[in-house]
Amino acid sequence: MKNSAEENRLLLQSDWFEALRTTSTTEKIWSGYRLAGQKSEFIDVKQEKGVLTPLNDDRLSIERLTGRKMRLSTALVGASTTFVAPFAQYDVLHRTSVEAIDISNGGLGVSASTDGSLLVWSSETGTVQRKLKGHALDVYKCRFFPSGLVVLSGGCDMQLKIWSVETGECARSLTGHTQAIMDVNFVGAGKNILSCSKDGTAKLWDCGSAACLATISPESGCINAMSLGESQNAGGNQEAEVDAGESGTEGKMLALTTELGHSFVYDLRSKDLIASFKLDSAGNAVATASDHDLFCGTQNGTIHRCDLRAKAIVEERRSNRSFVSHLVHSPKLGLVASYGDGTVIILDNYLNSAPPKFEFSGPDCDPVHDFALNNKFIVTACRDKIIRKYMLSDCVD
Template structure:
């Protein structure tokens, strides 16, 4: 592999994402400036300035016209992806933890943290309704939880959303009938769900957890299909767009890193066969745990973001591209 190492953040990465075409890479970190880069050469195009706290998540619409960020400064911001202007700001009483666009790009979802008397919430706003995008605007969908909702995403067009919780619980809601979850999975993870990502075709969901596993789920009913075990907590996992492969990233907890050797910390990204649940490759690079990863739409590149503040664009070599799994 021939990696590009991108340094544009002062603190640990929290999310990297590609746009639909894969020519742009979007990133955010525990500093206050989300960035956008050219994937081809690693050149930074610019940053989105306006937050005053750690930015926990970023997502980009299908046509790369808008992006959304969730921050610890108690705001979610929707930006003009090309010009960098802030279009809307949504305020809350507690930090925002995750965010995402729907399939059409018309709906935006986000989760908020539980703090003091404020419960954790999951909310959906409609960008086409200006009354929802102003100070004090009401959400199109609003739900409260006793346990922190750590991550959420749209899993079917603009209709279904899946939420991961600090307890390891997974729930799926239908926005057309939002009173109760339509599917729940309490057994797939024992500890916090760190990341949820959808397969490019939208038929599978992969969850990463602090219980040292990642799980492949049926997007229609959250049934666990496969489970991938690691030696350390898994912070992020992604699915290849054109092969039966998945990739896990994580490592020893950041608080323990100073007491951990690089080899013992398991800071490598690990590639597993989706069906056989077997690890067959890994690649190093980060000094510290991997916090986030994304698979390029072409299937030939993986982007990883680490606690060390670097983004690494890993381009697969011929050994991987010509690899066939022996049955």
């Protein structure tokens, strides 16, 4: 039986960390809560001598933990949310909406915007290191190879490009999609790569030869997102022919979400369909969490948890946060989700109605299109042109 829950939310002014820059600041900020199925309740908060006090409502508690952390709680839902402020903001890298972003463990970030720019920059200072020039139109996705020294990108010009971070040159272009590329991924160290497209296909490529090794066509419209995971059930037909170039595909499952509201999971070695799920609307995001758990985010703002063993959706979390734009499951943090209203949250309790444990502050209703995390930071790509960097060390109680 599917467990369905509508999220209860705690609310806080998006730029609270700027309004309350010092404990001597007397400016008011707004906070509040929204219970499932009800209207939002907004409450002014005043600061006096560093003490925060909600006005005219004793059902809300607010506590500033550090300069970058604020905790809200209410007995109405019996839970709290810790709001985390950016550690740094880079607002001069791009001139238009930032669409895609990634960060390496070696001190570099890469991002792309709607003006066609694709930049490599220092994650410590935000200074541009390389301008990657070669795509004809918008870049929709950019990712570092596992080495952190090479970038993979794809976008509206239907090309996958592989870039050297050291020289800024395009080492190889891969062609074969007939419409825009929406997402990319890597198999192992990156000898093979994956892409999905508005043309309704996902492709497996050999980087060395630039050859397309396989094409998967779910026939469910545009494929918006993909995720690669481990699966004890993967292996499929052991007698199936596997291209010699498909190294590392054994035991891998490929999850896809589509514009027509489906999620499909394939054995990457045999290309056999493992399971399919009907979502409540267009699938925008997908994340594999284990060999049997899959999370899908939709245009309606719902996150579904799919169980590959039961071949069914077992949980769903509905929200008024607008569409889900990206999902990542982190073994240390939990499920990280970004939304069309500019919020990014961490769920460690999976999909019940409780407010998220952590929420990242900053954007004022501008969609966060993408985010990425390494072992120290999480960085976000937003329509307001600002790249925000948050410390993962702030995401602990």
